[in-house]
Amino acid sequence: RAAAGGPSDPAAAAGQAPVAGSRIDVIVKATDSEFWQSMMAGSEKAGADLGVQLGLFGPTSETDIAQQVSLVENSISRGAEAIVLASNSSTALDDVVNRARAAGIRVITVDNAIGAQSEGFIGTDNVKAGQQAGQRMCDLLTRQGNPAGKVLHESAVSGVQVLIDRFEGFRSGLAAGCPDAQIIQTLVNGNDLNTAVGQVNDALTRTPDLAGIFADNNTSGTGTARAVGGSGRADALAVVAFDSDPAEVEAVRSGAIDAILVQNPFFFGYQGVVEAAMALQGSTPPVNLDPGAVLVDASNVGDPALAALLDPPTTTG
Amino acid sequence: MSPVVSLTSVRKTYGPVVALDGVDLEVLPGEVHCLAGENGAGKSTLIKVLTGAVARDGGGYAVHGRDMGPRPTPAQVRGAGVGVVYQELSLLPELSVMDNLLMGRLPHRFGVVSLGRQRAAARELLDRVGLRAVPLDAAVGGLGTATRQLVEIARVVGSGTDLVVLDEPTTALSEREAAALTDLVRGLRDAGTAVLYVTHRLEEMFAIGDRVTVLRDGRHVTTRPLEGLDEPGLIAAMVGREITQLYPGTRREPGPVRLEVRGLHPVGFPAPVDLAVRQREIVGLAGLLGAGRSELLHALFGAAPVQAGSVLVDGAAVPLRSPRTSMRHGIGLLTEDRTESGLLPELSIRENVTLPTLPRAARAGVISSRAQQSRAETAVAGLRLRHGGWDDPITSLSGGNQQKALLGRWLGTGAKVLLLDEPTKGVDVGAKSDLYRIIADFAEQGLAVVVVSSYLPELIGLCDRIVVLRERTVAGELAAADATEHRILELASPRREETPQ
Amino acid sequence: MTQPRTLTLAGPKPAPPHVLTLGDLLGRGVSGLPVLVLLALALALATDTFLTGTNLDNLGRQVSIFAIIAIGQLLVILTAGIDLSVGSVVGLSGVIAATVVFEATAGGQVVLAVLLALLAGAVVGAVNGLLVAVLKMPAFIVTLAGLGIARGATLLITGGRTVQPLPPAFQAIAGGTTLGIANLIWIMLIVAAAVAFALRRTVWGRYVYAVGSNAESARLSGVPVRPVLVSVYAISGLLAGLGGVLLASRLGNGVPTSGTGYELQAIAACVIGGASLFGARGTAIGALLGAVIVGLLNNGGTLLGIDPFWLQIAIGVLILVAVGLDQLNARRAAEA
């Protein structure tokens, strides 16, 4: 599987010398998130392996699209030869990416496909991963003998495409196996852990017979784990979350979270830079690479094969 | 002749305080109508009712016989031809002189200000009050108090009004400026404008007033021509008691030097200043607007930067570091401009009066309410402070009473040296005589007192010695016995370049 | 000494007899209490979960950290200043505490961690205060820069990573209870009572109001304006630091982005509680009530199961109604 497996052979990508010394900029969705930091770490590794000049950038918030447009513009100004971009919007960066490509810059997109053409895309299909989450939720509910149970949706931010895709997938995945399960409430925590804890606490108070919680990213997941762990209802509640950070993984170990869907950002970063280098050299990177998402639960959380995935190295550039 | 304005049985209350109770007032065209009364008698409130700044609770109000309705707005009143100079200045400090002069009626074409016309109009207004040297583009906030006062007067006087209301316009002015203003008022009257004039300077009323209305405790006492009335009579009507002697009169025997100023060179002064004030001595500082009196007091209080020099109290040097340090060494300063550097508008009367002595009403930093209350009461004892409750904000006091509260603030500190900048600004005759007596009593107890005043009779009546400043230098010194208004003014006036004749 | 004459209160009205009012206990300018009572009543009627012990405990825990930060903010606001750095200080002190306990094995480290974190908060605050008081720079700019710098430092310290797991002894600070009531709530009440007392009854407290009312008048009356300003910012930083420690303890994580955006919430709590951004008006209890009102709106929204988009709108409208009512009330009182 791509997610756990190694990236393409760098030596093959590097081929002859010209790649070394070329300027590749990596622009992530947000610099202060561990997920994107491990993508940057992957990029850095590839950069070192290939000997390219790497620039690592990102806005401070995943909702800040305008700032990302500015960063791409600045990369054009800096004279970057290739850009690896994890876009905060599916379409809003089309124009600036077209401008970059018109200026002869190669663009590899990561995580979030955009409307504009690019030399290659690496990313998980979030709808598909969401479906996996929904199916697992259904399994858990059924195992508790409550396939028509009430489910809470704890969300990080409104209006972000990736999260919308995940929830859409979750809904259909859940409905497929458990048509009577009902999603009773969506709460938005603004990516603030403290708010997430409070909201889940309140929801537990409001709905004493709550059967499951779907948390759509690591903040929502960690917050949910915190509240569920504190409430003493961890056993009775099915909790499925997205992404991984150490706290979330810990929650899987402790049982507060039943399952998480994990992508491999380190791979995104490494592979992105490698594909950028390939494009610079004139070879054609894969048009669409879906590394998928790995479902981690109590049964495989200790698996040594997943250790690198669950605790990837990070960097801030 | 029909009156310009007439108020009938006007009533106004502020919560429990009855500020006006059935007051009648008629002002005729071409007369200077004075409004007299003690601090808090209701003069300013009456004026605010007149101008629509506050809504009256009852009674009638007509301008040129036309009823103004129960709640006229300031704009309506102004439109009807009534203009006011308020007691608490209502200028816009960040804006230029010329914007202030014409605010609310800027000359314009399609909404765009016509700068040329504005300049010309502003110049003309300033000329009327004889204020020629002020740059039109200067921000008003940077001007001295008196200049600001004149700008305010210029603004109102020039706006083509039938009635000009002046609420204590001369309190911040020196004799000379006050005289210029009096001329201006006469000019207005002669041109047929009605003037409603509030002042605590009795001789001003006699000099320019035609009729006077006296208020006491919010009630109408009398309205009569000033002719045939004498000062004691007017005072009796205002105060309800006889005041036989305004100034304390008795002279004290000065003791050893208490305050010594050696070579004090405030920033901006051309030369250092020396000054010594003995125990039991009251020294006056005279000078024209901007002569540097206030600056000198600030410097020796540690509140303004100095280049060199030292200040000693009882022979001990006072580090010129901060007002706090000076205060600890027994100096107190009553500032000139109470809104800018005196009052704490959000705080209660009690807090305002006891602020410098709070640490003394506290144990380990915790204030004893009882100690604070008794300090507050002692501080204003004898000042006849007219107020509602101790917890009311200081801004609920009338102008004169605010001044008394601030004076009380420093009397309560038990200072050895009191620096008083215009201490009787806006204080009524009755209270003035009290204040003079209190200042004299404090001197009697051994304090050294420095008084800045632009009101020369007061300096002459109260002080033992008068130091005259001119253009930030000491121009001379006069013993009380030799001091006359003429001699003081001679010293204070700027020297022209000596031209050989 | 001359015999001072007795004070005569002229005027027709004698001073009204002094009856103890709520205002006396809470200080002038407390608002929000009626709104709070109304809101709580409405929630108690609309849901059967609001008045349960668990929910009140939850509510108290959620509100406490905000309230502590808001009370620090209030001190700054009373001097006509503003402290935008509190949110970042929450993050900074949280990760400092977390980093220290994370690397520690000994129990004493918890105390050390808390002290270091509080110190960091106080230092950031004191630097803000010095820039405002001595260099006379605008508080908005100084603390906005502080916001960026403290957040950057937090991310640098942690490399942007969450610091965890934290030892149970550290998590017990916020998680534990004393006499059946959550420690968080106790700490909030102690902070509120201490600041309320200091503001109402100590010399320093009156100086704070004096500086906010008119700094120049205060200076000329012997108030040490600069030390007061520095102290106020330092305490705001200290309380934000305390908030950060409690948050890290509550979350069991040193999250480098935690506290983001708390500055506006803290200011809102103060203003809802009757403080004026122009200084000299407001009370510690008011700030506490303001924080509780905001917390109540969020808690109530979840309990009632309101759609999050509508909830956002509803909270905005309710804040307007709350402050609007208060305003009307105050005006009616002034006119009576």
Added chain:
Amino acid sequence: MTQPRTLTLAGPKPAPPHVLTLGDLLGRGVSGLPVLVLLALALALATDTFLTGTNLDNLGRQVSIFAIIAIGQLLVILTAGIDLSVGSVVGLSGVIAATVVFEATAGGQVVLAVLLALLAGAVVGAVNGLLVAVLKMPAFIVTLAGLGIARGATLLITGGRTVQPLPPAFQAIAGGTTLGIANLIWIMLIVAAAVAFALRRTVWGRYVYAVGSNAESARLSGVPVRPVLVSVYAISGLLAGLGGVLLASRLGNGVPTSGTGYELQAIAACVIGGASLFGARGTAIGALLGAVIVGLLNNGGTLLGIDPFWLQIAIGVLILVAVGLDQLNARRAAEA
């Protein structure tokens, strides 16, 4: 009439002869220009990319939307108010414009969309203004509620989804160039010039300063305080709406979360440009310069390839230095 006596102002200083200064052209209280020049110079020396046409074009595009919003904010700040709702209004008007053009096929719809979006911004602003001016509620609270309500409405309109694709005619507004310069830059310059002129030369502009200086005095001088306040908030909303339209056009998307956090940046730009939050001080050109300075710091950071965490700290420090220098300058000027 009697001849009034001339009053002589004593004092050693005659009024200085009037020489035309930069301040005369830009209005009193413009700051930031020296800082801007210094920053630009440093960047030009440190990188060989800063002074390229592409980069300056980029910089202009990045700054323009902020500058337009900051200029609206400035008007509110001049009246001693604050408008926290601008960021949400950017989002609201952006999705309104996007929704209208999205559903449209005809070309005329672009004009309609823009007008509707601007109207929405102005209406939100006018409501803010009415609450502040008529109900006398604190601007901070009113616009904080506005922030929540407008964002909630934006999310409701779109169901939290991005509205796209938008037709090329709409994208051309921000994307196009005129006379070789980006439309965005033209629009920014036109807005700045218009507001600067209105503030300096029209009766309304003087009223704005008067209200901010002392609302009560202004009222007594016959200034229509309430209409002025309402107009100021409405224009702030209108310009935020314009910013929203331009942002949606630039992004080719109606993003419901766009504009989040812009309010603090806009206020910061004003204050860096010399405005005082206590009112009556500040100029439109100052706000523009402030926005450019902040933009320059971000642009420069990327050009130099600075670590984002360090960049955050560096920007904080530079803002402090910029405003601190300005402060020193002003003080030296006052003492001279």
